[in-house]
Amino acid sequence: MKVLITAGGTSERIDQVRSITNHSSGRLGKAIAEAFLTHPSVTIDYVTTQPAVKPSDSERLTFHLIESTQELLDTFERLMQEKSYDAIIHSMAVSDFTPAFSLSEQQLAERLSKESLTPDSLSSWLEATEQSVSKEAKISSDTDYLVLTLKKTPKIIRSLRQWQPKATIVGFKLLVDVSKEQLLEVAKKSLITNQTDYILANDLTQINETRHHGYLLSKNGEVTEAYTKQEIAQCIVSTILK
Template identity: 30%
Template structure:
């Protein structure tokens, strides 16, 4: 079984020294890569900039990228041959229209940046998904959590979405723990308690494997 996983943030450069990014550590995506590899899968982990070392498991190939465009290119090259897609990365929604060739100097009290929309990796690849491929997304929400997650599930053609609420203590970015709810395209919902991310990854992988035709 071949698995594609995206993990971590993307960094969208403003100039040679500054970027737009987010607080994603990549821990959840890396834990999922380990859990899939332990289950016998061949994993390609497309990772944005993180402080994590590449997983040591021989079943995991790590590709390092910086920007959303680079992450899309790496994922698109792997996606057609993968049985399972897991979009765990926190991809920047926007990037600066222009990247300054030199460091932007301080001048005046305000600085106006024009941002343009980044490629939506999951949605774009979702348009090419074959019936036998299984696609998993993540939704990090702060309000109307289930409604927003279900809308994202449908829009991006996910089979399953992992919902994190930032209202749950110990969940989301910068934590070694996570509390997730799994929402499925057929309406099923599974709520898990707060657990270490490595254990959360095993719960998610076990659920995915149970849904795959050749594992059922």
């Protein structure tokens, strides 16, 4: 059985010394990989980041290190051309945004002196500015405010079903301090939009060193509850293997 697991959080470079990073320790992905590896028939491609906690080495596990959303996309495209996976567990926290351009207060003022910014011109202004601002080596620190404009990254999870029509796909949804009803509703929508078979829904306020409360939703509407990373890992592995 061929399994693809992603874990950790991507980083998007602002310049050569700064990045925007999505927090994710990688510990849940590690628990899932280790639970899978107790089954001798499983081989794993494990896509993760340098700072993430990693599962122990195994002959049946291959690491693929990435940093940015673009590198994740490139790695997925390469792996999925080569292989058919039985299951894809996409637990990585992927950046929703990547830096498009940054302007110091003075640079922004200079641009505004040529064209003031109105609600109607905003969209075209953002696009034109992105095209015309050169990517500097390192941002100058000589400004009180720095306007860093980010643009949406491609929603990679939406391509998984297209690339691997037969795989069992598990997506993840992390929200912050919402009710159980809201969490399950948002997760269900995400499951439908992204055409995954399951989604693990969790809330940051329900996660700490020892506890990790999550719900595994299936596309048929079943909900299984778990309270630790090990329980979540077991729940995902037994669901995939059954």
